[in-house]
Amino acid sequence: xxxxxxxxxxxxxxxxxxxxxxxxxxxxxxxxxxxxxxxxxxxxxxxxxxxxxxxxxxxxxxxxxxxxxxxxxxxxxxxxxxxxxxxxxxxxxxxxxxxxxxxxxxxxxxxxxxxxxxxxxxxxx
Amino acid sequence: xxxxxxxxxxxxxxxxxxxxxxxxxxxxxxxxxxxxxxxxxxxxxxxxxxxxxxxxxxxxxxxxxxxxxxxxxxxxxxxxxxxxxxxxxxxxxxxxxxxxxxxxxxxxxxxxxxxxxxxxxxxxxxxxxxxxxxxxxxxxxxxxxxxxxxxxxxxxxxxxxxxxxxxxxxxxxxxxxxxxxxxxxxxxxxxxxxxxxxxxxxxxxxxxxxxxxxxxxxxxxxxxxxxxxxxxxxxxxxxxxxxxxxxxxxxxxxxxxxxxxxxxxxxxxxxxxxxxxxxxxxxxxxxxxxxxxxxxxxxxxxxxxxxxxxxxxxxxxxxxxxxxxxxxx
Amino acid sequence: xxxxxxxxxxxxxxxxxxxxxxxxxxxxxxxxxxxxxxxxxxxxxxxxxxxxxxxxxxxxxxxxxxxxxxxxxxxxxxxxxxxxxxxxxxxxxxxxxxxxxxxxxxxxxxxxxxxxxxxxxxxxxxxxxxxxxxxxxxxxxxxxxxxxx
Numbered sequence: 177x178x179x180x181x182x183x184x185x186x187x188x189x190x191x192x193x194x195x196x197x198x199x200x201x202x203x204x205x206x207x208x209x210x211x212x213x214x215x216x217x218x219x220x221x222x223x224x225x226x227x228x229x230x231x232x233x234x235x236x237x238x239x240x241x242x243x244x245x246x247x248x249x250x251x252x253x254x255x256x257x258x259x260x261x262x263x264x265x266x267x268x269x270x271x272x273x274x275x276x277x278x279x280x281x282x283x284x285x286x287x288x289x290x291x292x293x294x295x296x297x298x299x300x301x
Numbered sequence: 302x303x304x305x306x307x308x309x310x311x312x313x314x315x316x317x318x319x320x321x322x323x324x325x326x327x328x329x330x331x332x333x334x335x336x337x338x339x340x341x342x343x344x345x346x347x348x349x350x351x352x353x354x355x356x357x358x359x360x361x362x363x364x365x366x367x368x369x370x371x372x373x374x375x376x377x378x379x380x381x382x383x384x385x386x387x388x389x390x391x392x393x394x395x396x397x398x399x400x401x402x403x404x405x406x407x408x409x410x411x412x413x414x415x416x417x418x419x420x421x422x423x424x425x426x427x428x429x430x431x432x433x434x435x436x437x438x439x440x441x442x443x444x445x446x447x448x449x450x451x452x453x454x455x456x457x458x459x460x461x462x463x464x465x466x467x468x469x470x471x472x473x474x475x476x477x478x479x480x481x482x483x484x485x486x487x488x489x490x491x492x493x494x495x496x497x498x499x500x501x502x503x504x505x506x507x508x509x510x511x512x513x514x515x516x517x518x519x520x521x522x523x524x525x526x527x528x529x530x531x532x533x534x535x536x537x538x539x540x541x542x543x544x545x546x547x548x549x550x551x552x553x554x555x556x557x558x559x560x561x562x563x564x565x566x567x568x569x570x571x572x573x574x575x576x577x578x579x580x581x582x583x584x585x586x587x588x589x590x591x592x593x594x595x596x597x598x599x600x601x602x603x604x605x606x607x608x609x610x611x612x613x614x615x616x617x618x619x620x621x622x623x624x625x626x627x628x629x630x
Numbered sequence: 631x632x633x634x635x636x637x638x639x640x641x642x643x644x645x646x647x648x649x650x651x652x653x654x655x656x657x658x659x660x661x662x663x664x665x666x667x668x669x670x671x672x673x674x675x676x677x678x679x680x681x682x683x684x685x686x687x688x689x690x691x692x693x694x695x696x697x698x699x700x701x702x703x704x705x706x707x708x709x710x711x712x713x714x715x716x717x718x719x720x721x722x723x724x725x726x727x728x729x730x731x732x733x734x735x736x737x738x739x740x741x742x743x744x745x746x747x748x749x750x751x752x753x754x755x756x757x758x759x760x761x762x763x764x765x766x767x768x769x770x771x772x773x774x775x776x777x778x779x
Contacts, residue, residue: 179674183667190666190721191659197716198658201448202649205489208447208719209755212728215720216760224767237670240687241694241721242662243756249687250764258772266768270761276688277722278757280695281729282749289733289745292703294433294443342738442735444702445752446711446718446727452646486635487642495642503631533645538633564712 182236189231189238212243219247249273304417305629308473309409309588310464313357314581315350316573317432317458323558329459329581330357336433336458344378347431348387350460350573351376354580355388355427358462366391369464370421373411375404376429376572377456378438383429387460393425401601402497402526403480404428405461405576406620409597412465413474413622422466429460430571439490439606453491454528455565457557461576463584469628472587476623478508482603484616490609494531494554494567497600500617501527502538505598508621516549520592523583525575525599525619526554528568553578575599583624590626597622654715661710661717669694669721691722698723699730707731728753 197215200206206214222228228248232239239245253273257265271278313330321332331353338346351374359366372391375398376383384397400407408426415421433443435456441447465474483500501524509515516522516539527535532552539546553575554568579597586592598621609615633641672693676686701707707727711718718724729749736748750757 182674183670186670187663187667190669191663191717193666194662194717194720195655195659197662197720198655199651201716201719202651202654208716209728209752211716211719212725212753213755213759216756217763220760220763220767224771235666237668237673237690238663238666240673240690241666241669241723243720243722243725246722246725246756247760247763250760251767254764254768255771258768258775263769263772266765266772269768270764274760277691277695277725280692281699281726281753284696284699284726285730285733285749286745288699288703288730289737292734294731294735294737437735441752442731444705444708444727444734445731446702446708446714446724448711448715448719451649483631484635485631485638485642487639492642492646495646499631499633499638530642530645530647534638534641537641537645541633 185235186238189235190241193242193244215243216247219244220251223248223251246274246277302414303476303629304413304474306467307413307416307465308468308470309584310466310468311358311362312461312463312580312584313354313361314459314461314577315353315357316577316581319563320457320459320557320577323563325556325578325582329577343431343433343437344382345386347376347378347383347429347434350431350458351383351387351427351429351462352390354429354460354462355391355425358425358464362464364423366393369393369423369425371396371412371415371424372427373398373408373424374427375399375408377401377435383431383434384427387429388427400618400620401603402570402572402574403599403601403618403620404572405579406525406597406599406622409463409465409474409622410477410479410620413477416465416467424465425462426465427460427462428572428576430456430458430573432456432458435571439604449566450491451566452489452494452530453566454493454526454554454568454570455558456571457569457574457577459571459573459577461573461580463580471590471626472584472624473626473628474622475625475629476508476512478504478511478621480504480619480621482616482618484614486614488609488612488614490604490606490615492530493570493602493604493615494528495534496602496604496615497617497619498527498531498534498538500619501531501535501598501600504619504621505596508596508623512623516544516546519549519594519596522546522550522596523575523598524550524552525601526568526570527552527600528554528570530567531600587624587626593626595624597624657713658715658717661714662720665717665721665723694721694723695726698726702727702730703734725753725756
């Protein structure tokens with residue numbers, strides 16, 4: 177039962193992050209790119225003030241999968257790097273922590289570009 | 302400006318699969334099922350659409366390319382590559398024009414003026430647009446999951462070409478009005494209809510004032526690609542003058558797709574949209590006399606992604622061509 | 631023109647329909663929630679396979695990124711996104727789609743100046759502002775640390 181609840185919270189919290197994004201798209205003039213940027217920066221801030229990690233404890237994938245989780249990862253990486261290396265760590269932690277996601281996107285993106293052709297959208301509902 | 306002699310001798314439209322699945326499917330000269338038309342790139346595919354449209358015009362007129370005095374063509378792409386690469390192998394004297402989606406009317410108007418003045422005997426006006434090339438250049442990569450807002454329009458994958466000259470037969474090009482650049486202060490690049498409606502209103506009003514006519518004097522007033530938002534705004538603007546336009550008006554952007562089953566939001570757009578509707582649907586009906594007097598007002602949003610990103614607005618333009626089944630006096 | 635831009639702007643606002651929130655928001659919630667649930671499932675799966683928390687998290691990101699890019703290549707991602715809206719934008723899969731789609735699209739302009747140079751044309755700002763924010767935080771964290779030790 178605990179396991180089940182875990183998934184429910186991941187669904188609800190993750191869905192809520194996306195629903196807020198959708199509201200921002202529909203009600204403000206924010207373009208998708210700006211929303212992504214806002215989410216990452218918000219994640220860094222929330223991670224810095226320490227409210228994001230408890231959310232992850234609670235919602236798991238519901239908090240780590242949205243881009244705010246990516247921002248939190250950056251904050252966490254920087255914090256650990258500064259603890260270890262001092263001021264220079266401020267310039268190391270972000271990329272170290274986000275390396276897996278970015279490298280995967282770059283590498284698989286390259287592979288996909290080699291394997292697939294860009295397609296034409298189909299305008300059918 | 303009024304003309305006496307020129308008429309549209311031959312016309313042809315080439316469209317993609319989705320356009321042929323719209324309400325006017327089957328009226329076009331050629332349907333290219335594969336939107337990439339067997340080419341390596343989308344830009345080459347668009348060129349091919351335009352090349353095919355001109356080829357059909359030549360075939361239908363029975364004229365060899367060396368008998369054509371001039372070709373006036375344009376499209377939406379940077380440097381108008383759709384036209385220049387599509388038409389380079391015909392070796393016909395060429396003038397490239399840009400008027401965004403109003404290009405076809407601009408080409409018709411210039412062709413008619415030059416023919417009427419006697420400088421040339423024949424001219425082909427031709428334009429094309431392609432969803433994928435427009436999307437790549439103006440918006441996002443094709444496979445990007447960006448969401449289109451309800452006011453956004455769908456660039457038609459289509460090309461149209463018309464040969465203007467003396468034949469003594471309909472459809473006759475009787476008059477034309479060149480549009481002014483109208484900047485209504487619209488900055489949303491997903492709301493082209495709003496950016497263009499003001500220009501359409503201005504050009505149509507000036508044309509009818511000059512000709513001494515009213516909307517009811519025309520069988521139909523055709524706008525290029527205002528879409529739903531732009532058409533509604535056009536009615537609003539005419540309403541302010543106490544003129545009811547709706548029952549005399551059709552918009553190619555609202556005609557080309559079936560908006561109930563095809564997810565095109567506010568309607569179709571692009572140079573090829575009104576060009577293919579004119580060359581596939583309307584010219585035929587004017588030729589047969591089913592439509593006697595028609596006003597064709599193609600609208601263009603003179604949009605630059607660079608300027609819009611810099612916070613600038615999107616000026617609109619509209620050119621108007623009056624076409625009739627009867628010759629001018 | 632006999633109408634001011636302000637007046638025309640008002641008319642435009644009235645005639646431009648907004649998205650139907652009652653449809654877009656639940657769809658974003660549903661699809662976005664499902665992607666996050668998949669992330670949770672992967673986290674648990676990798677955890678059970680014996681990976682520590684950080685490694686399981688990293689591998690989850692890699693898996694989601696892989697799936698997103700596969701879907702992008704198969705032309706499925708943008709089709710789902712038409713209905714999901716922010717539901718496919720906000721999760722890390724949206725970031726991966728933003729990286730892969732220009733790579734695919736600009737391949738026709740060459741592997742270096744097309745694919746390579748344009749890959750971050752949409753996702754670039756996320757890195758620029760995300761990393762910069764983290765550097766600022768790192769500096770603040772360091773200074774605060776000096777005074778609290």
